[in-house]
Amino acid sequence: METTKHKSRIEFDNNVLNYENQHLYLFESFSGLKIDHLVGYDAIVLEANDADFTRIILKKFRSHSNPEFYLKPIFLINYKSSGDPIIEHLHDGILVSFDQIPEKVNDIQELFVRSTHIDNSPSGSFEVLLMKKILNYMYTRELRSFKPYPNLNSAVGFTYPLLSINFEPFEETKVLEILDWAQKENLIWPDFYDRVYLCNSCGAGHLSYREICPSCDSANMKSEDLIHHFPCGNIGPISDFKNKVDSVLNCPKCNKALRHIGVDYDKPSIINHCLTCNEVFQDYIVKALCLQCKTDSDVQYLVSKNINVYRLTKKGRNAATSGIITSEYGGMEEVFGAVDHKTFNTMMHYEQERIKHNTSQNTTIAVLHIENIYDLLRKLGKSKEKAFITELVQLIRENITPADFINISNPSLILICMNDTVSTDALQLMQKVNDKIEEMVFNNFNKFQLVMHYKTAPLNTEGAFEKQLQELTKAVTEQHD
Numbered sequence: 153m154e155t156t157k158h159k160s161r162i163e164f165d166n167n168v169l170n171y172e173n174q175h176l177y178l179f180e181s182f183s184g185l186k187i188d189h190l191v192g193y194d195a196i197v198l199e200a201n202d203a204d205f206t207r208i209i210l211k212k213f214r215s216h217s218n219p220e221f222y223l224k225p226i227f228l229i230n231y232k233s234s235g236d237p238i239i240e241h242l243h244d245g246i247l248v249s250f251d252q253i254p255e256k257v258n259d260i261q262e263l264f265v266r267s268t269h270i271d272n273s274p275s276g277s278f279e280v281l282l283m284k285k286i287l288n289y290m291y292t293r294e295l296r297s298f299k300p301y302p303n304l305n306s307a308v309g310f311t312y313p314l315l316s317i318n319f320e321p322f323e324e325t326k327v328l329e330i331l332d333w334a335q336k337e338n339l340i341w342p343d344f345y346d347r348v349y350l351c352n353s354c355g356a357g358h359l360s361y362r363e364i365c366p367s368c369d370s371a372n373m374k375s376e377d378l379i380h381h382f383p384c385g386n387i388g389p390i391s392d393f394k395n396k397v398d399s400v401l402n403c404p405k406c407n408k409a410l411r412h413i414g415v416d417y418d419k420p421s422i423i424n425h426c427l428t429c430n431e432v433f434q435d436y437i438v439k440a441l442c443l444q445c446k447t448d449s450d451v452q453y454l455v456s457k458n459i460n461v462y463r464l465t466k467k468g469r470n471a472a473t474s475g476i477i478t479s480e481y482g483g484m485e486e487v488f489g490a491v492d493h494k495t496f497n498t499m500m501h502y503e504q505e506r507i508k509h510n511t512s513q514n515t516t517i518a519v520l521h522i523e524n525i526y527d528l529l530r531k532l533g534k535s536k537e538k539a540f541i542t543e544l545v546q547l548i549r550e551n552i553t554p555a556d557f558i559n560i561s562n563p564s565l566i567l568i569c570m571n572d573t574v575s576t577d578a579l580q581l582m583q584k585v586n587d588k589i590e591e592m593v594f595n596n597f598n599k600f601q602l603v604m605h606y607k608t609a610p611l612n613t614e615g616a617f618e619k620q621l622q623e624l625t626k627a628v629t630e631q632h633d
């Protein structure tokens with residue numbers, strides 16, 4: 153390496169860049185597509201000379217459900233502007249050479265410090281989880297708004313990079329749904345930017361507009377000017393006035409040559425001639441063919457949607473550090489075989505009292521965290537979510553005793569109270585439950601692999617149950633292998 157003031161202090165070995173106490177990883181196109189092993193690095197330097205590769209890797213990081221990945225500082229090197237909004241808006245800076253790494257150390261540390269302010273308590277629905285993740289990212293980067301960018305790869309024609317990377321391009325309409333939801337929850341407020349028209353059957357915005365014959369629906373038609381010859385009053389299509397020899401127009405009725413538009417003749421309108429059914433008509437119909445689902449509909453039936461710039465409200469700005477409290481909490485309460493959160497806590501208090509007076513009794517609480525369940529629920533869709541959760545509860549029920557009880561406060565977090573079970577037995581039971589759930593999902597949902605963590609602990613007889621549960625939950629949700 154050349155010797156410059158800084159370079160002597162940057163060590164480079166096997167894609168690892170060390171500078172002072174910072175460890176960066178140089179991710180190159182031949183580094184493969186896996187990112188799991190990069191969790192421990194302070195930042196990533198991404199070789200960005202290939203736009204597709206850069207987009208794929210950025211998407212992998214930013215769409216990850218673990219903050220260790222989605223909040224990771226990522227710098228691009230060898231980047232030539234591609235105009236791709238996904239790339240342009242999801243990195244933390246551009247490097248021309250490694251010499252600039254020392255200049256970025258402050259940024260890396262600052263991002264890290266801000267990431268420690270974030271509230272990590274798991275709560276709520278898919279929408280809450282996704283929005284929380286995005287607000288966390290915005291908090292660490294001190295961003296205050298979402299802007300839409302025109303993008304050919306988006307099914308609706310516009311992309312909100314931070315949100316959109318969590319979906320496939322054809323799922324872009326779901327991004328608009330999430331934004332509607334966040335607006336309703338008063339996390340963001342809209343500023344009109346543009347309007348799009350979407351297919352009323354699949355929601356896509358890639359539409360082909362055509363002028364159509366009103367009697368046979370064919371787009372094979374010819375439009376021409378209509379001519380009104382003043383001296384004789386004749387009205388007819390311009391082709392009737394033309395000849396094959398020169399450009400002079402002659403009236404087919406009175407044979408006079410037409411002289412000056414506005415003086416002896418006029419073009420009052422346009423006339424259309426269908427070349428398929430021969431119909432002649434003045435007004436055509438405009439139809440839009442959806443290039444995604446092939447539905448052909450009258451433009452009046454398209455769904456019009458505002459594309460807004462969204463700014464964070466005060467609630468939105470505070471959400472990263474204090475969590476999101478939604479107006480529509482729960483939805484998981486009435487799952488068959490499970491009890492709601494309040495009932496669960498009440499029962500735990502009784503259980504605590506019971507074992508306090510009977511020292512031979514053991515009760516274990518178990519917390520099961522399904523880290524990537526929202527990736528699965530997103531594939532299932534809202535309508536099948538409940539049925540799936542119910543099935544999950546039944547599967548757990550089959551492996552515990554009828555006196556035990558279960559609470560699902562959100563789909564990613566399952567709490568189980570195992571009465572008269574010592575912690576070591578409970579751990580074995582949880583292993584079994586874990587394997588069964590994994591197997592059921594793998595077999596029924598196209599080999600989907602759930603990422604699950606669990607912990608068990610003997611129920612404390614001292615102190616508040618809520619506090620113990622909170623600590624156990626924290627330990628499980630922050631456990632990543």
Ligand SMILES: [Zn+2]
Pocket residue numbers: 365366367368369370426427428429430431
């Ligand atoms: Zn026709």
Ligand SMILES: [Zn+2]
Pocket residue numbers: 381383384385386403404405406407408
């Ligand atoms: Zn005439």
Ligand SMILES: [Zn+2]
Pocket residue numbers: 351352353354355356442443444445446447
């Ligand atoms: Zn469609």
